[in-house]
Amino acid sequence: MSLPNITRLPHLRLLSSIHHQQLLLPFIPPLSVPRRTVIQGNYRRPGQPKDDRLPWEKINFNFSKGLEGIKKQFTLLKKEFTDRWVGPEGKPILDHMLEQNQVVWEFRGPESLEQWTVSSDSEIGGQSEVYLKIGKNNNTCLLYGTLSSTPPKDGETRYSGYCTMRSKQPLASFDRKKHFDWSNFNTLHLRVRGDGRPWMINITAATYFSHHRDDMYSYFLYTRGGPYWQDVKIPFSKFFLTHRGRIQDNQHPLWLDKINNIGFTLGDKVDGPFQLEIDYIGVCKDYAHTEEFAYELYQGKQSS
Known part of the structure; x- marks a missing residue:
């Protein structure tokens, strides 16, 4: 029995030509869309020396400080149990639900500076200098x-x-992380007095994935300068998502139920002295502001 001739069968001839062309064409890898790396190592800023010590080598053992730390932790634990019977943050539950203004940070004495830390490019060999102190009237920083x-x-x-x-x-x-719950508010309220320089306000929130730990929400603070105070109200819907200083395409609103900290950064490339005086930092509920998010939400292509 003879085999069928390929030239007489159209479908076999088509398959043979396709296979022949595939052997001649070079291999082309599929196109890949650049995205944020899921697995990232510890970020090291340029100019900062590497720390190759093992994790247990970074621990400083001190017996006396250990006893003081245990006493402090049990005091905090006792306060947590008592606050649960009173209400959130030691306030009655009804006052917490109806609260429309809340002062989160205020500067009333040198002890209030213990909640803050300052840094500059001097950590990587730069020449900038920054200091933080209480004002002359002990009511500002x-x-x-x-x-x-x-x-x-x-x-x-x-x-x-x-x-x-x-x-x-x-x-x-x-040493369990504690978060601020600002879900009842929609606006950041500041009372500041600057020298006319623009500042960047940065807010970080708790994340669920390790590759999001460098995410930060930012917005601009423009100071007027002069001897007069200015009340600044910035809606949380205006804050945009950044990752290690780069604005992300995939934008989404700030999660207000687990806020970690807030910061102020100056980097306007204008060499010289600067100063920023802060009275208090708080949050408020502005019922006239109904915007949910000020920026276009990125919609990726749906796979078919």
Whole structure:
């Protein structure tokens, strides 16, 4: 029995030509869309030395401080139990539900500065300087220093010139992370007095994935300068998502139920002295503001 001739069968001839063309064409990999890396290592800023120590080598054992720490943690634990019977944050539940204004940070004495930390590009070899102190009347804080955009001569850092002030992560008993719940509010309220420089306000919230730990929501604070105070109200819907200083295409609103901290960054590339005086930082409920999110939400292609 003879085999069928390929030239007489159209479908076999078509399959043979397709197979022949596939052997001749080079292999072309599928197109890939760039996206944020899911698995990331620890971020090291340019110019900062590497820390190759093992995790247990970074622990500083001190017996006396350990006893003081245990006493402090049990005191915080006791306060947590008593506050649960009174209401959230030690306030009655009805007052908490009807609250429309809340002062989160205020500066009334040197002890209030313990909740904040300052840093600058001097950590990576830059020349900027930043300081934080209580005002003369003990009712405000003064953030001041000198900004320098000259990069360090380490052969790695190309840009420099920033100063920051950031609130510390609030902690519950036994160093458990504690979060601010601002879900009842929609606006950030500040009372500041600056020197005309623009600042960047940064808010970080709790994340559920490790590759989101460097996410931050930012917006601009424009100070007028002069001797007069200014009340600034910024809706949370205006804050946009950034990741390690880069604005992300995939934008979504800030989650207000688990806020970690807030910070102020100066990096306008104008060398010279600066100062920013802050009276208080709070949140409020503005019923006239109904906007949910100010930016276009990115919609990716749906796979068929």
